[in-house]
Amino acid sequence: MSDPYSIIWPLLRSIDPETAHRRALQALHFCECIPGQLGTELLERAFAVRDPRLAVTAFGLRFPNPVGLAAGLDKDAHAPGAFAAMGCGFVEAGTVTPLPQPGNPRPRMFRLIEDAGLINRLGFPGVGVERVRARLWKWRDGLPGGAILGINIGKNSSTPLEAATTDYVAVFDAIYDLAGYVAINVSSPNTQGLRTLQARDALTTIAGAVIARRDLARRAIGRRIPVLVKISPDLDEASLAAVIEACRDTGIDGVIATNTTTNREGLMSRHRGETGGLSGAPLSNRSRTVLDWLVREAGSTLPVVSVGGIMTAQDARQRLEAGATLVQVYTGMVYAGPALPGAICRELLRQ
């Protein structure tokens, strides 16, 4: 039987990418809201692969499988339960900012079909942490299938870079009790200057402040929330080394590598000249190189979540074999559809 997504994809492709994205999230949210959990059960049956052999323990958490949804697909936590029911072992909501903000003017998301990529310059549009918290409250007792909820945190575009720590701490304080783990995003290319926060001193300040709040929170909720840092694929080796030092100095639990790239080498599609972050297949080699470097230099002490250009089950298997603790997908879900996490799990179960 042919994959139903191969029928839906030409329809989705014919509409503006951001509109298609919103419709897909609305449909998943609708599934979440059907009484008696009928919708999530349907997703579970259609897509999820459940097997205890897939479970991974990392940062003190038990992930039912190592395949997660990357940040940005469900920024405002419209449907984390649906993604979990579809078989994601973890779902990273966000990037969440303290206050609501509109993001950049549209159009701001482009499909690079011939390259199997996307370019986006969304700039963290979102409803702000208060409303995200209200939505996540529904999942306070856990996501379907035992999936872990990650919350990716960022700063508002209007907050000066010098005051960024205040924003990260504000979002952390507002949501920590609902998070399985928190990811500090200092690597989106679409918020001016954000990537400069990966420099050693800046990152040490931000990560140190969030970790200090985490340690206070631990006393309040009796649970230690792992804090990860998400990095750019465009860092050179000296900058990567500085990130590792900042992570070690502050007690960061792991690194998510990588965010989107501003590199445009080797693209064919007509949208290749658009400003923003490039994701999908063209990012794959660079994300893999960053993974290899991190595993070599810090793998024994700093677990790596590999993301960037994982388009197939084989791609995911290779990242895990290369030393990634977990993997995440975004653009692969757009091109291959919602069956991708399940396909990866099936591949991992194959000996």
Ligand SMILES: Cc1cc2nc3c(=O)[nH]c(=O)nc-3n(C[C@H](O)[C@H](O)[C@H](O)COP(=O)(O)O)c2cc1C
């Ligand atoms: C449209 C779009 C929006 C994104 N928004 C965010 C975001 O808000 N926060 C973040 O940390 N990463 C964001 N990302 C980056 C993804 O989480 C991921 O790191 C990147 O796309 C590489 O993975 P992929 O090749 O599987 O898409 C976004 C990616 C895309 C395509």
